[in-house]
Amino acid sequence: MSDRNFIANAFVPSKEIADPQRFAGRRSAVRHLAEALHEDGSLIVIYGPRGIGKSSLALQGSRIAQGDVELLSQFEYEELALTGEHRFITLYVTCSDETKNLKGIQQLMLNALTSLKHRLDAEAPGAGRVLVDRKTRRKVSFKIFEAETTKSYDEQIKELDLSSFSLAEKIERLSETLTDVFDQPVLFILDEVDRVASTKGLASYLKSYSSDHLRFALVGIGHTVEDLLEDHESIGRPLQPVRLGVMTRTELMSIVERTQAYLAEDDHFFEFTESAQNEIARLAGGFPWFVHVVGKEILLAAYDEGRSGIEKSHVTALLREGNIWGRLAPVLEARYQRAVKDSWQRECVLRLLAEWTDESIPTSEIYPKARALGVSNPSTYIGHLTKETCGRAVRKISRQNQYAFVDEMFKVYVRMRRSTYANVDTRTRAAMK
Template identity: 25%
Template sequence: MTSLDETFTRRTLVMRSFSPSAPIADKTLFAGRTEQMSTLISIAFQNGQHAVIYGERGVGKTSLARVMKSAFSGSAWTSYYTCSSGDTFGSIWRNILSDFPISDSRPRAGFAKDTVTATSTLADMLRDTDPTPNEIRGVLELLGEADGNAVIFIDEFDRPDAPSTRSLFADTIKILSDQAVPVTIVLVGVADNIDELIAEHMSVQRALVQIQMPRMTGDELMEIVTQGMRSANLGFEEEFAKQVVRISQGLPHYTHLLCQNAGVYVVEQGREKVHAMDFDFAVTRALSNVSQTVREKYHRATFSNRETLYRQVLLACAMAEKDELGTFSAPDVRDKLCEVTGRRYEIPAFANHLTDFSSIDGARGGILAKRGVLRRFRYRFIDPLLPPYILMKGRVEGLTKELS
């Protein structure tokens, strides 16, 4: 029989091997994204080259940036800063430059022959609270004089509210590139395209290597399962992994979440292998670990005091075939709604449901974004973390067994 201490140790190992709540920082647990990693490595030490990592929420941008920051730290000065809504151009740079220490040795006052060393940071070199891009360039050049390259990661770049922030960063990147300052800036943010992050200076795009983070492939998600289970000293049936990959819809968060819950359950049972039958238990446990925001969106969109089709229509939307932009049409929903309900519904029967989900002001709105023209509308989930949750709810509530 497994002792309590051994169970606790094994459980802790599972929790460390899968990380649904925080970005991956340990490169031994990081899976996939070899193309994006290769691109960052190739530009990191090229003067005049900078990068922007962009993509929808939940695809692993921060994990990639953190792992790469760790990888570069042995051969370059590095800094990592996460922006907040109240940040400005000046506050971001003061926090970043505080990571770079400088020292100044001077003769001690009086007749003593020894010296005294004063330690400060590059942030102390800024004269004003609102530095200009040229002042930032002048301070960063000190790193080059110290015979060192630097790679600076700026995460959540889409969050600052100050309208001038992005423009000033565009100016800074342009100047650093033109002057070949040995510093690489890597911007990271939620966006569909680079223009949503940097809308200034067409010429700055020549200095910015665009690294899009698409949803992970099935093979990359399978790699997460394999590496995590190996790290947790657990075996697993291939069918379990396939179900996890299908329901995750390319989002590593759900792969980590489901594997962690399944692993903990197996350890509690005193077993060393995750079976396909453990998938449903993992889904049930994982539902309560999904963010409160996602759960509230689902509840608001589907709640009713009477019998309605809102749950079934929303599930059909999550199941619908998507194009490369993540959009789907009403006919796509119709086909899946038939699978969910076992009845044939024509589009007029649920058209109002789609309108409610895509409205701006309604109680059920803010779920879908609607594009196109009348009778040819296409829809897309605004929050990419919502569809896998909807699929898990449908699974637990017995509305679909498509993942069996």
């Protein structure tokens, strides 16, 4: 890998953080997750807004479940490490828009179990085998499964006749066999559950089939557990929700600090000044994804210009580039263009809404400021922004004329981006101060 390619991958906006050395913040969430893994029969649900780091936390949970202590040691939580038969064989399943319902989820789970057997068969003979999801394979030190044990597992699988079983029964029997042979329970981590068209029946299935040898953890976008599980009430007490909110500014700055340390290990020395780190964290509005996007672009610019120091002025200059977001965040940029279209008044109202710091936005505060900026009928433009024709950027949340952004990440994006129409950004920002 060339130096530039290595540097381009120091920040990782396009994938989850699998390496504990590069995982930043979320101390309390890590503890909660580790404690839940110790609790018999618990069903873990990791949820929160888009772009907040849920999948990265789930990958760290996968490592912890398999006995890895690296992240726990960083937080001085070694007492929460899983040992011996309390460790899990973890299988990481990612849902997609093609996953229509419970049956689709179960098919993905069965595929993962089948894939696990093929991976064991493909391992080169030697001292032993490692059962670990490919996403978390870097720098792992888990229990080694002897080749003889793996052979015993293969033999037991061949003896099973699953042809007459349902999907749920096949998953249960294969998981039970894994536990019997390797003396470890199976943990399924089901990611992006929010993309499943219907989760009807999922909660009941998870409750019915959770056992000493089979456990589940769910991950997905949502403000509440109900957003992920239609029949979540049926689970009851075993539910262990882990809600991720926005990160603190200190946590966001630590992403930059860890990236600097990662680069230095490979003799690439860059220094983001404290003011630069603080500005990136401020702009990110609690969303780590923005730190990775902006950090990557600024780091590459520094490398191309042959400098190692990164100042706040470099951050400011980057965001002044007219076409920067069309390249860095095309999906968010498309949403912005759809919301604004050809109306400076609608852009003005959109940006006033985005400058309000609380999630609930009272129109009693927005309308006077919009009128002062020359928008004659601001309620009309808020109405536009609730329609699909403008991307449904906001939604009404109360009879008292309070609104909220459908996607808080988009709200932060609106604040970061330069306005399409001249001076709308500076005027709305000044008005809201």
